[in-house]
Amino acid sequence: MNKARGVIFFEDPPSIVGFAAVAGDMEASGPLKGKFDKVFEGDMDGEKSFEKAESKMQLCAAKKAIEKANLKFEDIDIAFAGDLLNQCIGTNYGLRELEIPFAGVYGACSTMAESISLASVFVASGFIDRAIAVTSSHFCASERQFRFPLEYGGQRPLTAQWTATAAGSVVLSGKVEGNIKVKAVCIGKIVDYQIKDMNNMGAAMAPAAVNTLVKFFKHTGTYPQDYDMILTGDLGQVGSTILSELMDREGYPLKGKHSDCGLLLFERERQDVHSGGSGCGCSAAVLCADVLDRLNCGKLKTVLFIATGALMSPTANQQGESIPGVAHLVFLEGSE
Amino acid sequence: MNMSYEEYGKLVKKCSPNSPIFKTVPLSFLVGGTICAIGEAFRLWFVSLNMSKEHSGIWVSVILIFATALLTGLGVFHKIAKIGGAGTFVPITGFANSVVSPALEFQTEGFILGVSSKMFIIAGPVIVYGTIASIGSGIVFYIIELFGGNI
Numbered sequence: 001m002n003k004a005r006g007v008i009f010f011e012d013p014p015s016i017v018g019f020a021a022v023a024g025d026m027e028a029s030g031p032l033k034g035k036f037d038k039v040f041e042g043d044m045d046g047e048k049s050f051e052k053a054e055s056k057m058q059l060c061a062a063k064k065a066i067e068k069a070n071l072k073f074e075d076i077d078i079a080f081a082g083d084l085l086n087q088c089i090g091t092n093y094g095l096r097e098l099e100i101p102f103a104g105v106y107g108a109c110s111t112m113a114e115s116i117s118l119a120s121v122f123v124a125s126g127f128i129d130r131a132i133a134v135t136s137s138h139f140c141a142s143e144r145q146f147r148f149p150l151e152y153g154g155q156r157p158l159t160a161q162w163t164a165t166a167a168g169s170v171v172l173s174g175k176v177e178g179n180i181k182v183k184a185v186c187i188g189k190i191v192d193y194q195i196k197d198m199n200n201m202g203a204a205m206a207p208a209a210v211n212t213l214v215k216f217f218k219h220t221g222t223y224p225q226d227y228d229m230i231l232t233g234d235l236g237q238v239g240s241t242i243l244s245e246l247m248d249r250e251g252y253p254l255k256g257k258h259s260d261c262g263l264l265l266f267e268r269e270r271q272d273v274h275s276g277g278s279g280c281g282c283s284a285a286v287l288c289a290d291v292l293d294r295l296n297c298g299k300l301k302t303v304l305f306i307a308t309g310a311l312m313s314p315t316a317n318q319q320g321e322s323i324p325g326v327a328h329l330v331f332l333e334g335s336e
Numbered sequence: 337m338n339m340s341y342e343e344y345g346k347l348v349k350k351c352s353p354n355s356p357i358f359k360t361v362p363l364s365f366l367v368g369g370t371i372c373a374i375g376e377a378f379r380l381w382f383v384s385l386n387m388s389k390e391h392s393g394i395w396v397s398v399i400l401i402f403a404t405a406l407l408t409g410l411g412v413f414h415k416i417a418k419i420g421g422a423g424t425f426v427p428i429t430g431f432a433n434s435v436v437s438p439a440l441e442f443q444t445e446g447f448i449l450g451v452s453s454k455m456f457i458i459a460g461p462v463i464v465y466g467t468i469a470s471i472g473s474g475i476v477f478y479i480i481e482l483f484g485g486n487i
Contacts, residue, residue, distance in 0.1 A: 049444040144441055151408050151437035152458065153417025153424050155360070158353040194341045195348065203348040210337055241351040246337065 004219035006187040006212075013333075014123040015178030017130075017171050018069025021289035022061045024139070024165030027277075030266045035289040037064045040165070043140045043150075051085060054138035055094035057167045057281075058083065062095060062134045065169035065288075076100045076171070077128035080115035083136045084108065084163070084280060085145060090136050100132065109205070109234050110188075110309030111135045112284040113328035116170055117185035120330070123174040130174070136167030137279030146314055147198070159200040161236045162273035164265055168284025170292070179335045180295045186219075186329035188212035190311065194322045198312060201323070202239020202262075202275055205308035208325035209235065210246045212306060216329050217252050224257045228300045231291060233283035233307030233327075234262035236276030261286035261307075283307045295334035303332045360421050367416065368423030375400055375427075397428055404432035409440060434458040 020037045028039040038060055040053065047053040058081070066073060079098070082105035083090035091104060107114035112135040119131035140150055142163040148154055172182065191208040209232055217223060224230055224247070235243055240260045247254050261283040262276035287305055294300040308327040317323070339347075375396045382392035407413040413433050417424040424430055438457050442450035456463065 051444075148458070149437040149441035151411060151414050151433070151440055153408075153414045153420075153430065153433045153437075155355075155418060155421045157355060191337075193339075193344045195345075200348065200352060203352065207337055207344065214337075238348075238352050242347060245347060245351070246339075249339075250337070 004215065006189070007184065007216060007219045008121060008186070009184040010120065010124045010182065012124060012174065013181040013183050014120045014172045014174050015176060016180040016182065016292060016332075017173045017176050017178040018065045018067075018071065019168070019170045019288045019292045020061050020064030020068055021168045021285040021287075022057050022064070022166065023281075023285050023289070026271065027164055027166050027265055027285065030271060032265060032286065032289050035293070036285070037061075037289075050138055050141035050144070051089055052093070054083060054085070054090035054136055054141050054167075057138070057165070058090055058094035058134055058136040059097070061136065061167035061169040061288075062098060062132060065132065065134075065171050069171040069173070071130065071171065073098050073100060076130050076132050078103065078119070078122060079132045079134060080105050080118045081132075081134035082106050082111040082115060082280065084142050090138065090141070091134070094136070095134065107280070107307075107326060107328065108309030108311050109137075109201075109278055109280045109283065110307040110326050110328050111280040112168060112287060113233065113305060113307035113330050114187075116172070116182065116305075116330050117187060117328055119170070119172045120182040120185055123172045126174065128174075131172050132169060133172070134167065134169040135280045135284040137163055137165070137281030139163045139165045139279070142279060146312070156274055157199045158274050159197070159202070159238050161201055161234065161262060161275045161278035162266065162271075163279035164277045164282035164285060166265070166279075166281035166285035168281065168288035170288060180292060181333050182330060183333045184331040186212055186216045186331075188215075188327040188329070190324045190326050192322055192324040196317065196320075196322050198314075198317055198323070200238060201234075201278060201310040201312065202236040203242060204310045204312070204323040205325040205327065206235055206239045206242040206246060208327040209239075209243055209306055209308045210250060212327040212329050213247065213304070214250050214252060216304070216331075224252055224254045227257060227302045227304050229291070229303045230254060230258045231287070231303055231305045232258065232260045233280075233309075234276065234278040235260050235308060236262040236278060237268065238275045239308070264290065280307070280309070292332075295332055298334060301334050305330045305332055363419055364421040364423035366423065367420030368426060371400070371424065371427050371429055400428050401432040404429040405436045408433050408436040431459060431462060434462075
C-alpha cells in the first residue's frame with residue numbers, strides 16, 4: 001500500500017498571483033486590523049439577509065483577488081469555491097455574476113485548503129492556465145443554521161469557537177511566475193475520534209490535522225523544524241493544545257512552529273470568542289490577509305497551511321452520530 | 337495515531353477548560369433572584385390594589401414576558417443572559433426569549449414559513465411535554481378526588 005496516498009508534489013509548481021481577504025467589522029478590529037482589502041459593516045452590510053451579506057463578501061473577495069492579479073474575470077478558467085451554508089448558497093449566489101466555470105466545494109472549515117489544492121492540481125495539469133479558489137463564512141448565517149438564533153439567551157461553553165465573518169480568495173497561475181508557489185498539496189482522509197460535542201470542534205478536528213501532518217512529514221522525510229510556519233485552520237485554543245500534545249507523541253514536536261488562524265484572527269479575551277475563531281472564512285482570511293503577504297515580501301519562506309474541517313451536521317448529531325474531521329495541507333513557498 | 341477513543345476522550349477532557357462555576361452559579365442566583373424579586377414586587381403591588389391572588393400572578397407573568405420580548409427585540413436580552421445563565425433561562429423570561437428570538441431571526445423567510453413556523457423551534461418541546469405533563473397530573477388529581485381525597 002502506498003503510504004503517501006493524497007500527497008502530490010508538483011514538478012511545475014503553480015504560482016499564487018493574486019490574493020485578497022475581506023472581513024466583518026469585528027474581525028477587522030482584531031489583531032489583523034488594517035490588513036483586509038475591504039471591511040463589511042454590521043451583520044448585513046445593507047443587504048436583506050445574512051446569507052446575502054455572505055454572498056456579497058465572497059464576490060468582493062473574488063473580484064479583489066482577480067483585480068490584484070491584474071486580470072479580468074474572463075482570464076480565469078475555473079473557480080473552486082465553497083462556504084458553510086446548506087447547498088453552499090453563499091458561494092452559488094455570490095459568484096453567479098462572474099460567469100466563470102464553477103466547481104463547488106464543501107469541506108467545512110477545510111474548504112480553503114481543499115479549493116487551493118484542487119485549483120493547484122488543475123493548473124499544474126496544464127489543461128488550464130488560471131484558477132481561483134474562494135471561501136467564505138458568516139457568523140450570523142452559520143449560527144442560525146447550525147445552532148441558535150442570535151438573540152437567543154444562552155451561554156456558550158469555553159470550548160466553543162466563534163465563526164468568522166470573512167472571506168478569502170487566491171488566484172493561481174501556471175504561466176505567470178509569482179513570488180509564492182504551491183509546492184505540494186496533501187489531501188487528508190476523514191478521521192473520527194468519536195467527539196459528539198458540537199461546542200468542541202477543535203477536539204473533533206485535531207486528530208485529522210495530526211493524521212495529515214504526519215502523513216506529509218513521513219512522505220517527505222521532513223520535520224516541523226524544517227518549515228517557517230505550520231499554520232492550522234481553526235483548531236482554536238483547545239484544538240491547538242491537543243494538536244501539540246498529539247504531535248509530541250507522534251515524534252514530530254511542533255515547538256514554536258505552530259500558529260492557528262483561529263487564534264490569529266481574534267484577541268480571545270477581549271473579543272470574547274472563547275476558544276478562538278472558526279469557520280472556513282477564518283483560515284481563508286488569515287491566509288490571504290496576513291500569511292500570503294508575509295510570504296510575498298520574503299518574511300516567511302516555507303509555510304504548511306493545513307485547514308481543518310469538522311464535518312458537523314446537526315441532523316447526524318441529533319441522530320447520535322459523532323463529528324468526523326478532515327484536514328488538507330498546502331505547502332507554500334515564498335521566493336528569496 | 338495510535339490511541340483509543342477512550343484515551344483520546346480523556347486527553348480532550350484534560351485540554352478543555354470547564355465552566356467557571358464559582359463565578360457562573362452565584363451570578364445566575366443573583367440575576368434569577370432579581371428577576372423573581374421584580375415579579376414579586378409587582379405581585380405585592382397588584383395585591384395592594386385589591387387584585388385577586390390568581391389575577392395578580394397572571395399579570396406578573398404577562399409583564400415579565402412583555403419585558404423579555406421587548407429586551408430581546410432591542411438586542412439586550414442575550415447580553416443579560418450571557419451573565420445570568422440559568423438565572424434568565426429558568427424563569428418565564430427564558431421561555432419568552434426562546435419564542436421571540438427565532439421569530440425575529442426568521443423574518444427573512446416570510447411570515448408563514450419564517451416567523452410563525454420557526455417561532456417554536458426551541459420552545460416547542462417545552463409546550464408539548466408541558467401539556468402532556470399537565471394532562472397527566474390532571475388525571476392523577478381526578479383519581480385522588482374520586483376516592484375522596486382533598487387537594
